[in-house]
Amino acid sequence: xxxxxxxxxxxxxxxxxxxxxxxxxxxxxxxxxxxxxxxxxxxxxxxxxxxxxxxxxxxxxxxxxxxxxxxxxxxxxxxxxxxxxxxxxxxxxxxxxxxxxxxxxxxxxxxxxxxxxxxxxxxxxxxxxxxxxxxxxxxxxxxxxxxxxxxxxxxxxxxxxxxxxxxxxxxxxxxxxxxxxxxxxxxxxxxxxxxxxxxxxxxxxxxxxxxxxxxxxxxxxxxxxxxxxxxxxxxxxxxxxxxxxxxxxxxxxxxxxxxxxxxxxxxxxxxxxxxxxxxxxxxxxxxxxxxxxxxxxxxxxxxxxxxxxxxxxxxxxxxxxxxxxxxxxxxxxxxxxxxxxxxxxxxxxxxxxxxxxxxxxxxxxxxxxxxxxxxxxxxxxxxxxxxxxxxxxxxxxxxxxxxxxxxxxxxxxxxxxxxxxxxxxxxxxxxxxxxxxxxxxxxxxxxxxxxxxxxxxxxxxxxxxxxxxxxxxxxxxxxxxxxxxxxxxxxxxxxxxxxxxxxxxxxx
Amino acid sequence: xxxxxxxxxxxxxxxxxxxxxxxxxxxxxxxxxxxxxxxxxxxxxxxxxxxxxxxxxxxxxxxxxxxxxxxxxxxxxxxxxxxxxxxxxxxxxxxxxxxxxxxxxxxxxxxxxxxxxxxxxxxxxxxxxxxxxxxxxxxxxxxxxxxxxxxxxxxxxxxxxxxxxxxxxxxxxxxxxxxxxxxxxxxxxxxxxxxxxxxxxxxxxxxxxxxxxxxxxxxxxxxxxxxxxxxxxxxxxxxxxxxxxxxxxxxxxxxxxxxxxxxxxxxxxxxxxxxxxxxxxxxxxxxxxxxxxxxxxxxxxxxxxxxxxxxxxxxxxxxxxxxxxxxxxxxxxxxxxxxxxxxxxxxxxx
Numbered sequence: 001x002x003x004x005x006x007x008x009x010x011x012x013x014x015x016x017x018x019x020x021x022x023x024x025x026x027x028x029x030x031x032x033x034x035x036x037x038x039x040x041x042x043x044x045x046x047x048x049x050x051x052x053x054x055x056x057x058x059x060x061x062x063x064x065x066x067x068x069x070x071x072x073x074x075x076x077x078x079x080x081x082x083x084x085x086x087x088x089x090x091x092x093x094x095x096x097x098x099x100x101x102x103x104x105x106x107x108x109x110x111x112x113x114x115x116x117x118x119x120x121x122x123x124x125x126x127x128x129x130x131x132x133x134x135x136x137x138x139x140x141x142x143x144x145x146x147x148x149x150x151x152x153x154x155x156x157x158x159x160x161x162x163x164x165x166x167x168x169x170x171x172x173x174x175x176x177x178x179x180x181x182x183x184x185x186x187x188x189x190x191x192x193x194x195x196x197x198x199x200x201x202x203x204x205x206x207x208x209x210x211x212x213x214x215x216x217x218x219x220x221x222x223x224x225x226x227x228x229x230x231x232x233x234x235x236x237x238x239x240x241x242x243x244x245x246x247x248x249x250x251x252x253x254x255x256x257x258x259x260x261x262x263x264x265x266x267x268x269x270x271x272x273x274x275x276x277x278x279x280x281x282x283x284x285x286x287x288x289x290x291x292x293x294x295x296x297x298x299x300x301x302x303x304x305x306x307x308x309x310x311x312x313x314x315x316x317x318x319x320x321x322x323x324x325x326x327x328x329x330x331x332x333x334x335x336x337x338x339x340x341x342x343x344x345x346x347x348x349x350x351x352x353x354x355x356x357x358x359x360x361x362x363x364x365x366x367x368x369x370x371x372x373x374x375x376x377x378x379x380x381x382x383x384x385x386x387x388x389x390x391x392x393x394x395x396x397x398x399x400x401x402x403x404x405x406x407x408x409x410x411x412x413x414x415x416x417x418x419x420x421x422x423x424x425x426x427x428x429x430x431x432x433x434x435x436x437x438x439x440x441x442x443x444x445x446x447x448x449x450x451x452x453x454x455x456x457x458x459x460x461x462x463x464x465x466x467x468x469x470x471x472x473x474x475x476x477x478x479x480x481x482x483x484x485x486x487x488x489x490x491x492x493x494x495x496x497x498x499x500x501x502x503x504x505x506x507x508x
Numbered sequence: 509x510x511x512x513x514x515x516x517x518x519x520x521x522x523x524x525x526x527x528x529x530x531x532x533x534x535x536x537x538x539x540x541x542x543x544x545x546x547x548x549x550x551x552x553x554x555x556x557x558x559x560x561x562x563x564x565x566x567x568x569x570x571x572x573x574x575x576x577x578x579x580x581x582x583x584x585x586x587x588x589x590x591x592x593x594x595x596x597x598x599x600x601x602x603x604x605x606x607x608x609x610x611x612x613x614x615x616x617x618x619x620x621x622x623x624x625x626x627x628x629x630x631x632x633x634x635x636x637x638x639x640x641x642x643x644x645x646x647x648x649x650x651x652x653x654x655x656x657x658x659x660x661x662x663x664x665x666x667x668x669x670x671x672x673x674x675x676x677x678x679x680x681x682x683x684x685x686x687x688x689x690x691x692x693x694x695x696x697x698x699x700x701x702x703x704x705x706x707x708x709x710x711x712x713x714x715x716x717x718x719x720x721x722x723x724x725x726x727x728x729x730x731x732x733x734x735x736x737x738x739x740x741x742x743x744x745x746x747x748x749x750x751x752x753x754x755x756x757x758x759x760x761x762x763x764x765x766x767x768x769x770x771x772x773x774x775x776x777x778x779x780x781x782x783x784x785x786x787x788x789x790x791x792x793x794x795x796x797x798x799x800x801x802x803x804x805x806x807x808x809x810x811x812x813x814x815x816x817x818x819x820x821x822x823x824x825x826x827x828x829x830x831x832x833x834x835x836x837x838x839x840x841x842x843x844x845x846x847x848x849x850x851x852x853x854x855x856x857x858x
Contacts, residue, residue, distance in 0.1 A: 306736065325741070326736070326738075326739040327740075327741070328739075344733050344736075346731075347730045347734045347735070348731065350727065350730060358738040359739055361723050362720055367720045370720050370721060371719055372720060
């Protein structure tokens with residue numbers, strides 16, 4: 001069998017952790033090879049080695065049978081290896097063409113000559129069915145389209161091997177279907193593809209073979225057609241995975257949060273929430289479904305005190321907290337798993353133990369009369385790290401930024417649940433996480449509910465909303481389009497409501 | 509770990525700065541070894557010289573701490589000079605016009621100078637917190653307001669006996685110099701400020717490392733969005749951080765004009781305010797690092813004159829060395845990488 005790229009016995013150490021331990025991955029010409037693993041398993045490190053961002057401590061890389069040393073990304077490009085990053089690297093006020101030629105601008109004398117480049121981009125776009133307009137500005141096109149620009153960028157540089165790093169994380173369901181077709185077209189035209197992902201459905205749908213990595217080691221390389229999804233999940237996590245959420249029936253209690261005719265402005269001073277009213281009760285998970293950017297962010301910010309309310313009121317445990325500050329809401333029993341864990345959730349340059357007391361440093365026993373009690377802080381951190389299985393190089397003293405995304409999220413979830421909140425606002429709590437972490441966080445959310453606490457779950461993943469919620473509220477253009485019970489509705493009805501078409505006859 | 513890394517970076521910057529200085533000395537036709545010999549001898553050869561070194565370092569400790577403290581909260585207080593001027597002016601005004609027992613007068617001067625510095629820094633802090641005016645711009649403007657305030661006030665109210673451009677001499681009653689200290693150090697400029705500076709180092713270290721106040725301030729500095737999320741009042745912390753920074757710079761003014769100097773001159777922006785940035789950089793913004801780098805710069809400051817007298821090396825070489833060290837300290841990331849490579853090799857071999 002002919003291999004186009006081989007990574008043989010790659011080992012890479014970081015302080016306190018062996019990220020890659022004797023990993024071997026072989027990519028055949030013309031195949032889609034998936035790299036499956038949880039966050040922090042070592043996939044990104046491995047690909048960074050292939051792309052020349054890190055040097056391996058041991059092991060050999062071969063391209064088309066020849067051993068190569070990839071010192072930097074330019075070498076990788078020259079070898080025909082291209083990477084579509086999870087976070088796109090595009091200049092927003094440049095056109096598609098300008099972005100693609102960036103770094104290798106064609107010139108006539110001293111003048112930039114973009115016409116031929118634009119033509120070639122147009123041709124590539126047609127050849128692979130990408131439908132990209134070379135003259136469009138990046139800031140004017142959708143995220144899915146931006147991803148295609150990244151793909152063309154690689155093709156323009158004559159890449160034979162394309163690495164996709166979590167390509168579906170930022171896409172809508174429709175865009176995912178389109179991407180799958182694009183990937184198939186690429187294969188048809190003779191390209192080879194390495195697909196980094198933790199989404200089993202996608203692997204099953206598109207990949208030929210799959211290498212599973214767990215904690216820096218290869219578990220196995222399998223033919224996707226022969227292996228069931230559940231088996232792959234097991235290999236990835238190292239134990240049987242329970243996809244369904246165990247949730248016992250229970251009566252919900254009284255309303256702990258009452259939102260009354262809330263009007264809130266967005267950062268651009270447009271009306272983000274319009275006369276929004278909703279109750280969240282003890283002992284229930286209320287799922288808020290909606291397309292991204294329909295007022296969910298503003299709602300959560302208004303509830304937590306991060307954003308000013310124009311009119312209307314918020315009652316928490318029967319008290320009007322509309323104009324309370326953030327601190328007093330936290331103290332009153334409101335906890336918040338934020339949408340952006342790195343922007344809001346953590347101080348990345350603080351140790352984990354300091355991050356764990358971010359909201360409660362002023363309380364006994366963590367401080368006394370303004371002085372921090374390091375021993376209590378350490379004990380608290382060690383308890384949370386143990387209880388919530390937060391993995392890091394140096395435990396409580398690890399810097400926030402050294403943790404993988406999944407472990408950062410587990411740390412935040414642990415911290416917020418540990419406050420024993422009356423109301424937990426969980427915003428996209430499992431975004432970008434692997435199966436094992438998702439299962440774990442879901443279990444914890446249900447536990448809160450079972451203990452008679454209220455949970456407001458805001459998520460863009462409809463599956464998550466359908467699985468976890470006791471009631472589903474749908475928001476569209478800042479307005480509540482309806483509240484449904486999961487067993488009395490289905491995805492297509494919720495989908496219609498998300499598009500702003502009010503549900504026929506509310507449940508409430 | 510990171511502490512060793514910072515120490516390594518600082519020492520590497522110092523060594524490379526001195527080496528570059530040696531090259532300059534050689535280029536100016538002098539023997540670098542002799543140059544350095546007299547430079548350090550000039551800073552350390554007898555009690556008087558040591559006293560002067562400590563007196564120079566005193567001012568730098570205060571301004572260095574002021575800058576380092578603001579850095580820790582994510583703010584760049586480039587206005588230590590202005591805050592120092594206002595602290596000095598307030599101290600001078602009280603020293604020249606109030607008569608009371610020294611035991612009360614000196615603490616009063618210290619408090620008043622601290623308050624003046626705090627106010628001068630709190631204004632840019634407030635503008636930043638309320639209107640998002642960049643503190644670098646605002647503090648620079650405050651420097652010039654302070655400069656012209658001194659320029660007007662001193663000749664108008666505290667005019668010197670012989671010169672229009674300076675204040676009257678500070679009476680012994682209000683001076684930070686004390687006889688026993690002056691005697692130990694054989695008549696040097698050293699004064700009570702040195703104890704005040706040491707106390708400031710300890711207090712700032714405690715605030716930053718051990719208190720909830722430091723926890724809040726650093727959280728705001730590292731990530732104001734996360735701090736806001738956690739319920740920390742970000743605008744309040746910005747004003748507070750600038751005020752504390754200003755207190756330190758104000759104390760620099762009091763101890764400089766009433767201790768190191770004997771009167772206040774007009775038309776001078778004290779260079780210690782800007783040197784404080786260098787001190788903070790070399791000291792990696794840690795209070796103890798600031799103390800160490802102030803002492804080092806203090807030696808260079810007080811030794812360069814002696815070097816000039818004994819050799820043909822111009823005194824500007826001393827300032828050149830300081831400037832080069834700042835460059836190396838600012839590009840510390842290079843040394844950090846070197847350090848990482850060394851430790852990695854070492855770990856592998858071990």
